[in-house]
Amino acid sequence: MKKNHVLSLGTTVMLTLTLVLSGCNAKDSSGLKDIKDRGKLVVGVKYDTKLFGLKDTASGKVDGFDIDMSKAIAKKIFGDENKLELKEVTSKTRIPLLNNGDIDLIIATMTITDERKKQVDFSNVYFKAGQSLLVKQGSKIKGLADITKDTRVIGVKGATSIKNIEDKVSGLSVLQFENYQEAFTALKAGKGDVLTTDNAILYGMSKQDPGYTVVGGTFTDEPYGIAAKKGNTDLLQVVNDTISELKDNGQYAAIYEKWIGEKPSAD
Missing domain, CATH: 3.40.190.10 (Periplasmic binding protein-like II)
Incomplete structure (x- = not known):
């Protein structure tokens, strides 16, 4: 009886630890399946960068190039661009927020660099700056x-x-x-x-x-990329597919001209 009791106690402790760890990891889950199960895409964007992500203090609305890209990806995943939550990030906070599981993607005028590739996975280039x-x-x-x-x-x-x-x-x-x-x-x-x-x-x-x-x-040269947590290849594939489709169907050019005031270069 004592042996069985010890085993039962050990099993209970292990089960409790598993549940606790599962709860801790729930926030870290930001793969495509987790996003679909949640029912919305959470994107880190800037609130202080006119043309790319700027919050109107009166209305509380955030608009810009990066916001329109976020909406397009949400529409690709859910068929509805409104299934999207925007969270404010800065150049300093965006990678920690991504890797902590607070956001699924960074779309925030983020230049692709070798150093950042050690911390996140990048999409194809979606905007060329300098x-x-x-x-x-x-x-x-x-x-x-x-x-x-x-x-x-x-x-x-x-x-x-x-x-x-x-x-x-x-x-x-x-x-x-x-x-x-x-x-x-x-x-x-x-x-x-x-x-x-x-x-x-x-x-x-x-x-x-x-x-x-x-x-x-x-x-x-400052090529902007959309960042996902390392290893989230399924989510990144959707992002790259969205970028390609927007460029193929002319919507990318329309977004670019809307915010930048000129047509994107051919390359």
Whole structure:
């Protein structure tokens, strides 16, 4: 009887541990089947990036290029673009939120890099950008050649643009902010001479305030990808299929022109 009692107790403990671990892992499940069972796709997007993901403080609505891509993927999975939940991310928080299971995908002006490929799996490129500079109208800074180690440069934490420009200008130190709106506010307050990130994001800022302009062309290639947790090949396949279909049926060009104001390049 004692032996059976011990076995029964051991079985109960093991069962309890299994249930606890299953509960812990439930949040981490973000494969295609889990998403379908849940009944909605959860996507991490930016709320502070005009043209790609910007929240209207009055209505609470978030709009932009990345939002339209999110809707298209939700429609591909469910046949209904409204089966979608958007969660705010920043350049610093997006990968932790993905790998913690808080979101299923990152669609947030995220450049594909070898370093990030160690942490997440990327889709095919869905947007081609390049790093540039934003300055106040009339600034003496006209391009990268005008940046010196004494130039007050502003950037955003977690963005590849900071390392890129530090690599280009020896001894440069970049003042870093949590998000793009904070960075742009700092530029307008005179805390820096120039703000640097992808040109597509900077064009959005210049549309917000015509007193600021994008200069110097681009000095890097910044291919944006949609990120999923490593190993979620079924979900990533749906994402890639969606990108291909949008390009084939002309919807991608329509989304691009809607937000960027011109047709995408042929390549």
